[in-house]
Amino acid sequence: MNHVISLAHGSGGLQSHTLIRELFLEYFGNAALNPLSDGALVKVNSEKIVFTTDSHVIKPLFYPGGDIGKLAVSGTVNDLAVCGAIPRWISCGMIIEEGFPIADLEKIVISMKQTAEYADVQIVTGDTKVVEKGAADGIFINTAGIGDRIEGIELGVQRILPGDIVIINGFIGDHGAAIIKAREEFPVSFQISSDCRPIHKEIIALLSKLDGIRIMRDPTRGGIATTLNEFAGDQPFGILIHEKLLPIRTEVQGLCEPLGFDPLYLANEGKFLLIISSKEADNALEILKSLPGNQNAATIGEVVPEPPGKVILKTHIGSSRIIDMLSGEMLPRIC
Amino acid sequence: MTGKNSSGKEISVLKYIDEYRNPELVKAIITEIDREFSTETIQLMEVCGGHTITIYRYGIHKLLPTNLHLISGPGCPVCVTGVQYIDQAIAIARQENVIIASFGDMIRVPGSSSSLQKEKGAGADIRVCYSPMDAVRIAEKNPEKEVVFLGIGFETTAPTVAAAVESAFEHKIENFSVLSAHKTMPQAMKALLDSGDVDLQGFICPGHVSAITGTHIYDFIARDYHIPCVVSGFEPVDMLQTILMILRQINSNRADVENQYSRSVRESGNPKALELMWEIFEEADAEWRGLGIIPGSGLNIREKYHDFDAKIKFSVDVPPARECAGCICRDIMRGVKVPTDCKLFKIVCNPQDPKGSCMVSSEGTCATWFKYVENELNP
Numbered sequence: 001m002n003h004v005i006s007l008a009h010g011s012g013g014l015q016s017h018t019l020i021r022e023l024f025l026e027y028f029g030n031a032a033l034n035p036l037s038d039g040a041l042v043k044v045n046s047e048k049i050v051f052t053t054d055s056h057v058i059k060p061l062f063y064p065g066g067d068i069g070k071l072a073v074s075g076t077v078n079d080l081a082v083c084g085a086i087p088r089w090i091s092c093g094m095i096i097e098e099g100f101p102i103a104d105l106e107k108i109v110i111s112m113k114q115t116a117e118y119a120d121v122q123i124v125t126g127d128t129k130v131v132e133k134g135a136a137d138g139i140f141i142n143t144a145g146i147g148d149r150i151e152g153i154e155l156g157v158q159r160i161l162p163g164d165i166v167i168i169n170g171f172i173g174d175h176g177a178a179i180i181k182a183r184e185e186f187p188v189s190f191q192i193s194s195d196c197r198p199i200h201k202e203i204i205a206l207l208s209k210l211d212g213i214r215i216m217r218d219p220t221r222g223g224i225a226t227t228l229n230e231f232a233g234d235q236p237f238g239i240l241i242h243e244k245l246l247p248i249r250t251e252v253q254g255l256c257e258p259l260g261f262d263p264l265y266l267a268n269e270g271k272f273l274l275i276i277s278s279k280e281a282d283n284a285l286e287i288l289k290s291l292p293g294n295q296n297a298a299t300i301g302e303v304v305p306e307p308p309g310k311v312i313l314k315t316h317i318g319s320s321r322i323i324d325m326l327s328g329e330m331l332p333r334i335c
Numbered sequence: 336m337t338g339k340n341s342s343g344k345e346i347s348v349l350k351y352i353d354e355y356r357n358p359e360l361v362k363a364i365i366t367e368i369d370r371e372f373s374t375e376t377i378q379l380m381e382v383c384g385g386h387t388i389t390i391y392r393y394g395i396h397k398l399l400p401t402n403l404h405l406i407s408g409p410g411c412p413v414c415v416t417g418v419q420y421i422d423q424a425i426a427i428a429r430q431e432n433v434i435i436a437s438f439g440d441m442i443r444v445p446g447s448s449s450s451l452q453k454e455k456g457a458g459a460d461i462r463v464c465y466s467p468m469d470a471v472r473i474a475e476k477n478p479e480k481e482v483v484f485l486g487i488g489f490e491t492t493a494p495t496v497a498a499a500v501e502s503a504f505e506h507k508i509e510n511f512s513v514l515s516a517h518k519t520m521p522q523a524m525k526a527l528l529d530s531g532d533v534d535l536q537g538f539i540c541p542g543h544v545s546a547i548t549g550t551h552i553y554d555f556i557a558r559d560y561h562i563p564c565v566v567s568g569f570e571p572v573d574m575l576q577t578i579l580m581i582l583r584q585i586n587s588n589r590a591d592v593e594n595q596y597s598r599s600v601r602e603s604g605n606p607k608a609l610e611l612m613w614e615i616f617e618e619a620d621a622e623w624r625g626l627g628i629i630p631g632s633g634l635n636i637r638e639k640y641h642d643f644d645a646k647i648k649f650s651v652d653v654p655p656a657r658e659c660a661g662c663i664c665r666d667i668m669r670g671v672k673v674p675t676d677c678k679l680f681k682i683v684c685n686p687q688d689p690k691g692s693c694m695v696s697s698e699g700t701c702a703t704w705f706k707y708v709e710n711e712l713n714p
Contacts, residue, residue, distance in 0.1 A: 259465075315392070315394070317394075319394030
């Protein structure tokens with residue numbers, strides 16, 4: 001590990017995982033934390049609940065398709081949902097920089113309220129700290145969440161089997177591309193909106209109708225490449241993804257090509273990857289497509305016996321290569 | 336879908352992509368290449384790092400006849416930048432009231448004893464920009480600070496940096512300057528040929544550079560060295576078509592400059608961008624990592640714009656640069672060695688902790704090999 005923290009440690013990719021395993025897990029490790037899922041499954045008076053937390057730092061704070069408030073609520077709701085829980089309560093901790101406009105804060109709070117209403121969660125506790133100018137970048141928001149674990153379901157990498165199918169509920173990379181575009185002025189005339197939104201309704205719909213779901217995860221920082229590697233890493237199976245099946249908006253592709261970015265590594269905030277038994281895959285796709293916001297859901301690959309522990313991409317022209325986790329920060333190319 | 340190019344004209348961004356990744360078309364061209372190829376070994380150089388990525392990302396090298404070798408050239412802007420330049424940038428970054436603005440990759444390149452990224456961690460104000468105009472805006476917003484843009488890259492980026500200098504000049508934004516290490520491509524290709532280090536039968540010429548310069552900059556290579564040159568696009572079908580065009584030239588004993596990438600590259604290039612580039616910059620000798628000092632291969636800021644030249648504003652003297660022991664980036668840049676020849680490759684040098692510039696930039700040969708070649712699977 002390096003001697004100081006770099007931005008790459010927060011990229012959600014390889015360095016983040018190293019930091020988590022070699023430092024946090026080393027000291028904090030316990031049965032609920034060790035699986036490093038999006039949320040912890042714990043018991044309270046024999047009731048199973050899922051408990052999660054997420055800190056949100058984003059620049060710009062307002063962007064096409066969302067803002068830090070919507071992101072904070074959606075992120076936590078989605079983390080609960082992919083762990084098989086019905087989101088119930090959320091906390092809201094705000095760290096605000098001196099000089100931050102109250103009008104902007106109100107916009108963020110209204111956005112959180114609206115998102116929470118849509119997600120059927122209550123913001124039940126909170127905390128506010130103000131730091132000196134320069135000690136934070138506008139506003140940072142932490143949200144923790146609690147959800148009721150749905151009875152009788154089991155999710156986890158240990159349930160994944162060769163032959164299972166990989167599904168995504170829509171276009172990949174929209175959030176990452178929207179943020180890159182909103183941060184900088186590119187000479188392109190098209191718009192890209194973030195996909196940021198709560199996706200618990202579709203997840204719960206699937207969980208209530210199908211029993212072949214192996215695992216779900218929202219591919220946020222580090223993109224689907226990183227999440228798929230989290231599924232396959234150290235496991236006795238590999239995951240094969242087909243480039244031609246990946247749903248990617250032309251606009252996102254158009255932004256990525258000249259900058260040298262790969263949509264596989266762009267963040268998503270309203271998407272989940274689902275691994276499901278092959279016999280229920282079509283059913284899952286049908287259910288998803290019938291729900292608003294998921295019309296572009298697609299099967300993108302399958303679980304394969306070889307090579308174990310790896311994610312493989314079959315390219316448009318038929319060659320295959322291994323897809324790693326995001327390493328370092330994503331930086332635009334120069335030429 | 337449409338976008339706008341640097342002159343503001345609407346251009347098509349993606350109409351072609353599916354077509355240029357079509358597996359049937361790929362197969363058909365491969366069959367043609369096999370037909371045209373004789374058993375004699377042929378070495379082609381792809382000069383541009385973007386082409387290197389396409390080759391290894393799609394496994395194009397594996398589709399070619401075994402004796403047809405593709406060699407990566409000195410076309411990654413970050414990779415060819417000398418260590419001395421990084422040391423200078425670091426020395427400026429350490430001064431009070433300075434903001435360094437840079438393209439992303441540059442901040443990770445190791446200098447003799449530090450990198451801009453490490454300096455950033457230690458408190459230097461270093462900002463990643465997507466465009467040189469961002470740096471001008473940073474200067475406008477921070478009038479009490481000196482904003483230094485790290486101007487690197489070839490003819491592709493030089494006009495945009497020129498536009499930034501011109502804008503700062505016009506609007507009297509005097510706290511903006513550029514530390515220029517811009518380079519021009521043809522002289523480097525000439526130096527490579529004159530060194531005799533590599534034996535080449537053809538050049539896959541850079542697409543983006545040629546979009547600015549036009550195709551005549553390669554005429555001397557075809558004429559004086561009798562080596563075919565074909566300007567190529569960046570999709571798999573583009574590159575295979577380019578290789579086929581070079582083979583056909585070889586087989587008919589021709590050496591011409593041809594343009595496969597005519598959808599983006601005009602013979603005359605982009606005269607407006609060139610005019611702007613030459614308004615701000617003048618030809619100068621430049622140090623290339625691996626190739627040494629190549630006469631007339633760099634761009635210095637003209638005297639009229641000296642107020643915006645960081646080399647003059649800061650007159651930074653740094654000790655002679657030290658390269659990381661064992662790093663063979665220099666030989667890789669010249670196409671003499673490949674990453675797996677390096678003792679550091681993958682053992683201590685990786686994208687998380689790069690020892691040399693070729694591992695830093697996403698277009699660097701080592702980074703590309705690390706990401707793609709080491710991850711290849713047999714079909």
